[in-house]
Amino acid sequence: MSSWRHFIESRRFGELAPIPKAICYALLALWSTIVLFPLYWVFVTSFKEPVDVAYPPKFLPFIDFQPSLHAWRYIFVDLGNDTFRPYANSLIVASVSTLLAVLIGSMAAYALSRIEYKPKLGSVISFILLLAAAIIAVVYWQVDWRLAVVVAVVIFLLLLRALGRHFKRHLGNGDILFWIISQRILPPVVAAIPIYVMFQHVGLLDTHAALIITYTTINLPIVVWLMFDFFAAIPRDLEESAQLDGASRYRIFLGIVLPLAKPGLIAASLLVLILAWNEYLLALFLSTARAQTIPLLVAAQNATRGPQWWYMSVLIIIMIAPVLALTIFLQKYIAKGLLLGAVKG
Amino acid sequence: MTVVLDRISKSFGAMTVLHELSLSVQAGEFMVLLGPSGCGKTTALRMIAGLETVTSGRIEIDGRDVTEVAPKNRDIAMVFQSYALYPHMTVAENIAYPLVIRRTGRSDIDRQVRDVAAQVQLDSYLDRYPRQLSGGQRQRVALARAIIRRPAVFLMDEPLSNLDAKLRGHMRAELKHMQHALGITTIYVTHDQVEAMTLAHRVAVLNKGRPQQIDTPRQIYEDPANLFVAGFIGSPPMNFVDGDLMDGLFQSVGGRLPTSVRSSHGKVVLGFRPEDCRIAAPDEAGSLRGSIYSIELIGDHVLVTCRVGGQSITIKVEKNFSADIGAEIGIAVAAERTYLFEAESGQRLR
Numbered sequence: 001m002s003s004w005r006h007f008i009e010s011r012r013f014g015e016l017a018p019i020p021k022a023i024c025y026a027l028l029a030l031w032s033t034i035v036l037f038p039l040y041w042v043f044v045t046s047f048k049e050p051v052d053v054a055y056p057p058k059f060l061p062f063i064d065f066q067p068s069l070h071a072w073r074y075i076f077v078d079l080g081n082d083t084f085r086p087y088a089n090s091l092i093v094a095s096v097s098t099l100l101a102v103l104i105g106s107m108a109a110y111a112l113s114r115i116e117y118k119p120k121l122g123s124v125i126s127f128i129l130l131l132a133a134a135i136i137a138v139v140y141w142q143v144d145w146r147l148a149v150v151v152a153v154v155i156f157l158l159l160l161r162a163l164g165r166h167f168k169r170h171l172g173n174g175d176i177l178f179w180i181i182s183q184r185i186l187p188p189v190v191a192a193i194p195i196y197v198m199f200q201h202v203g204l205l206d207t208h209a210a211l212i213i214t215y216t217t218i219n220l221p222i223v224v225w226l227m228f229d230f231f232a233a234i235p236r237d238l239e240e241s242a243q244l245d246g247a248s249r250y251r252i253f254l255g256i257v258l259p260l261a262k263p264g265l266i267a268a269s270l271l272v273l274i275l276a277w278n279e280y281l282l283a284l285f286l287s288t289a290r291a292q293t294i295p296l297l298v299a300a301q302n303a304t305r306g307p308q309w310w311y312m313s314v315l316i317i318i319m320i321a322p323v324l325a326l327t328i329f330l331q332k333y334i335a336k337g338l339l340l341g342a343v344k345g
Numbered sequence: 346m347t348v349v350l351d352r353i354s355k356s357f358g359a360m361t362v363l364h365e366l367s368l369s370v371q372a373g374e375f376m377v378l379l380g381p382s383g384c385g386k387t388t389a390l391r392m393i394a395g396l397e398t399v400t401s402g403r404i405e406i407d408g409r410d411v412t413e414v415a416p417k418n419r420d421i422a423m424v425f426q427s428y429a430l431y432p433h434m435t436v437a438e439n440i441a442y443p444l445v446i447r448r449t450g451r452s453d454i455d456r457q458v459r460d461v462a463a464q465v466q467l468d469s470y471l472d473r474y475p476r477q478l479s480g481g482q483r484q485r486v487a488l489a490r491a492i493i494r495r496p497a498v499f500l501m502d503e504p505l506s507n508l509d510a511k512l513r514g515h516m517r518a519e520l521k522h523m524q525h526a527l528g529i530t531t532i533y534v535t536h537d538q539v540e541a542m543t544l545a546h547r548v549a550v551l552n553k554g555r556p557q558q559i560d561t562p563r564q565i566y567e568d569p570a571n572l573f574v575a576g577f578i579g580s581p582p583m584n585f586v587d588g589d590l591m592d593g594l595f596q597s598v599g600g601r602l603p604t605s606v607r608s609s610h611g612k613v614v615l616g617f618r619p620e621d622c623r624i625a626a627p628d629e630a631g632s633l634r635g636s637i638y639s640i641e642l643i644g645d646h647v648l649v650t651c652r653v654g655g656q657s658i659t660i661k662v663e664k665n666f667s668a669d670i671g672a673e674i675g676i677a678v679a680a681e682r683t684y685l686f687e688a689e690s691g692q693r694l695r
Binding site: 235237238240241242243244245246247251256259260 | 394395396416417421422423425427429431432433442443446447490494
């Protein structure tokens with residue numbers, strides 16, 4: 001009578017009984033298959049001849065079809081430089097923009113977590129209004145931009161001097177944080193055309209610089225968002241102790257806070273790197289030949305004759321390989337318990 | 346190195362947490378700031394350290410006005426309640442940190458770290474990380490890091506509160522010995538009156554941001570200035586009975602007691618310590634009348650709790666005492682061992 005209960009109810013709190021356990025593992029296996037199968041498919045397709053790619057699908061090399069290296073040879077040997085250049089571009093643009101975004105973003109997050117900012121609402125509004133006025137003057141009335149900027153700054157300072165005392169309401173760190181994060185809520189593609197025109201004006205289209213600047217700007221809010229919580233979790237005692245010992249703010253930031261925020265830094269870097277590496281739309285707008293990145297190359301395999309899956313598969317594999325390797329390598333650094341032993345036990 | 350606090354106050358917006366604390370700590374003195382949570386003692390300590398700004402008043406260290414001086418230039422070392430050890434550095438690196446900041450030579454640093462580690466018995470733990478140490482060991486690392494700087498003043502914020510009772514007792518003795526050996530002026534914050542009594546040369550009792558009494562432990566114990574100090578110091582705490590004072594005679598629901606204050610006063614509170622009273626016959630003259638509520642054997646003595654007119658009285662008796670719960674008894678206390686306080690203000694009547 002009670003023997004079947006052993007299969008459904010667990011004996012101890014942290015354990016699963018046999019049948020629930022089997023169901024869990026079955027579901028996990030199913031989901032793993034759904035997630036990993038596309039990777040397997042891409043890998044196998046890169047070794048297929050064009051005729052093998054057509055319907056019906058062929059799953060197993062040496063059994064369903066004979067593998068061949070023609071696609072690999074084409075991508076690496078025949079195209080050679082045409083493959084290497086976008087790959088190098090992706091590497092440069094993604095790593096430099098990630099580095100900049102993480103460096104600047106973590107300093108902003110640290111400042112917001114430690115220092116109390118109280119910008120007056122009146123100052124903020126007057127700044128925005130004067131900026132708008134200056135822009136209108138430059139665009140519609142053809143005022144020289146240097147003159148417009150100087151006049152706007154002078155008016156702003158005079159305004160602050162005269163009315164500053166009356167500006168009572170002020171914003172706080174929470175408002176600044178929200179403002180920074182809200183910039184990422186807007187999809188970057190909405191600003192794609194203005195960004196294009198801007199870079200065209202300064203002659204930076206189709207350069208590394210344009211992509212690096214753009215990616216850094218759109219990913220900065222994400223870094224601030226992630227790192228703020230990590231910095232807020234580091235006990236202030238550590239910094240106060242270092243302060244009493246004579247360390248400067250920068251020394252405290254670089255020598256004590258950053259090492260303790262390592263898990264957060266690595267997580268943020270990885271996320272931003274993946275975003276920059278996979279970014280397609282803005283790269284499409286801002287680059288043509290010289291600064292083309294890998295996602296564009298992959299999409300370009302969609303030739304007039306129809307999608308060339310075999311070439312695409314090779315490109316996809318070399319595209320995801322570095323990110324995959326980096327994630328596996330960095331996983332052990334996202335370790336818990338780094339703060340054990342600093343505070344009370 | 347002397348420390349002088351001249352009417353320092355601290356307010357956060359409209360809320361004042363410290364009202365005009367004035368204190369003068371002599372060179373080599375162990376001064377304890379004692380009080381319940383929220384009384385402003387940690388705020389006062391942080392103001393001396395420079396980690397909080399001073400709303401009004403002055404702080405002087407060795408005659409120098411440091412009210413506006415940055416923390417690192419005040420020549421003080423602080424041991425935090427949470428120890429504040431850097432988890433990504435070894436014990437040796439933690440202890441060496443103050444010297445590294447000051448760009449001391451490498452060989453000098455190594456020698457000083459070994460010396461100080463030997464002083465606190467940490468020499469075999471120099472390569473460990475904080476997470477591999479016990480509570481007491483971590484506390485000694487924090488102490489070593491403070492000692493190595495040879496500061497003018499030590500500040501300590503409840504450093505023993507995270508240790509278990511046995512270790513606390515041991516570390517109390519260690520701290521007292523160390524402070525005596527080094528002779529460094531120390532300001533120590535705690536809510537534990539046993540620590541205050543055992544460690545301090547003088548104690549400053551604080552309550553709700555106001556100083557109550559600044560005196561030696563013995564004076565505070567035997568001559569409390571007000572109701573709060575009398576009730577805060579002493580374990581078990583002083584007994585209090587409400588009543589009136591008429592011509593030197595204390596009258597209450599529980600009975601009458603002669604006192605040492607020759608006057609009349611309205612509502613008063615009579616105080617006496619558990620070890621200063623004795624159990625008497627229920628109808629003995631000059632005693633309070635009550636019934637036994639509970640009897641606790643402490644080991645070397647027994648604590649008898651009685652109910653007198655709705656209030657609890659604790660009496661310390663010898664260890665072989667036994668009686669029935671609910672038995673009627675009398676509580677006698679000598680007039681010169683009583684304390685009288687005004688019921689309204691809590692001030693001591695003399």
